Amino acid sequence: MKKNILLLFLFSTIQFCFSQSSIDKSAFNVKYYDAKDKWVIFPKKATDSIHPFGFIYLDLQAGFTFNYEGSVRIDNNGKFKLYNKSNEGYTKVRLEPYKTASVFIIPDKIVESFELPIKPEWLTIYQPSNPESIKTLKDYGYHYNHVGACENALIFLEKAYKLNPHFDGLEFELAYAYNHLGQYEKAIPVLDKAISNNPKNYYFFRELGFAYVKQNKIPLAEKTYQKGIKMSDNDFEKSEMALNMAQGYFKLKDRKKFDQWAKITRKYAEPNSQYAQYIDMFEKEWDSPR
Incomplete structure (x- = not known):
């Protein structure tokens, strides 16, 4: 045919x-x-x-x-x-x-x-020749994460993690899934071990900073994002990390710190991008009841 x-x-x-x-x-x-x-x-x-x-x-x-x-x-x-x-x-x-x-x-x-x-x-x-290989498990997890099906992804990623936690790309996918599902307490130890093994991967710092922000551990998040931004060569990722930090201080009503991170966000975000618009929105809402 x-x-x-x-x-x-x-x-x-x-x-x-x-x-x-x-x-x-x-x-x-x-x-x-x-x-x-x-x-x-x-x-x-x-x-x-x-x-x-x-x-x-x-x-x-x-x-x-x-x-x-x-x-x-x-x-x-x-x-x-x-x-x-x-x-x-x-x-x-x-x-x-x-x-x-x-x-x-x-x-x-x-x-x-x-x-x-x-x-x-x-x-x-x-269909993969070896569906239980660590690469296949990681790939399945990646594709489920990619479409937002992180619960499905965990079925494969957690199994792969037991085989070899430092397999290329696995720690990021697992931490991403945990963060997406709000399981920050599980994401943090995975990322701590990942950074110990590979301290030059800024994606680990991006995910770790996000987990800290969501747990309201703002000082830890700030130190983490500062490291991630310093080592990153991707302006989009830098602007995302900065925005998350600015939002953290927005919720704490710390205007001085918010302004610092808003400036960093605008430095790396494309003009009129969604991230830049979020900063504009936060500034407009600063004095409104929250």
């Missing part, structure tokens, strides 16, 4: 968007990353009568992917009908973090009625 693979990075390009559905939209309640290795349908546009359908899988090189295979019509009685299935090839859609609609997982009986395998033969191409 001819494989016409087209990599699309914006759902809007093939009109997969958030919209009303011909079935109760509450049925579309599964995040796409929880539908890995499943046949699914996406919500249709309000002006359409058919739903895009296909198979979701995880490509460890490219991320979560929707293998678009055709369209499904759902009649007024809720019965699924395969409306169109191309024999010419298929389209691969890279699923964007945070921006993709939830899906409906097609029951196996309906998949079989479409004369489709529960798991396509081509799926084996994307």
Whole structure:
């Protein structure tokens, strides 16, 4: 079969968007990353009568992917009908973090009625030869983190951490997941050990400073961010660290310290960037009740 693979990075390009559905939209309640290795349908546009359908899988090189295979019509009685299935090839859609609609997982009986395998033969191409290797576990964690599914990521990252805590990229992904989930007390010891092993990685300082700010350990956060900013060669990362520190002092109502970090934020942030706008907002709200 001819494989016409087209990599699309914006759902809007093939009109997969958030919209009303011909079935109760509450049925579309599964995040796409929880539908890995499943046949699914996406919500249709309000002006359409058919739903895009296909198979979701995880490509460890490219991320979560929707293998678009055709369209499904759902009649007024809720019965699924395969409306169109191309024999010419298929389209691969890279699923964007945070921006993709939830899906409906097609029951196996309906998949079989479409004369489709529960798991396509081509799926084996994307399955790792050693799913329990530390690299594979770290890669799975990375991709789940990348789409905001940090609880899922921890399943793989914590297992990998037991094998080799200093494996390249692992400590950052694990600490990032803990921080994202508000588990700062778990992130801090991971980052302390990571910095002891590799004191030149400013990403460790970025995550550690964030954890300290969230725990209201502002003096520790300031020392950490100062080190991170000093060693970083990335203005965007510097502005993020500075903004977090400015926000910490904003909450403490320490205007002198806030002004110092606001100046640092503006030094590294792009003009009119989101980070610069946050500083503007804090300044406008300084005297308002909080």
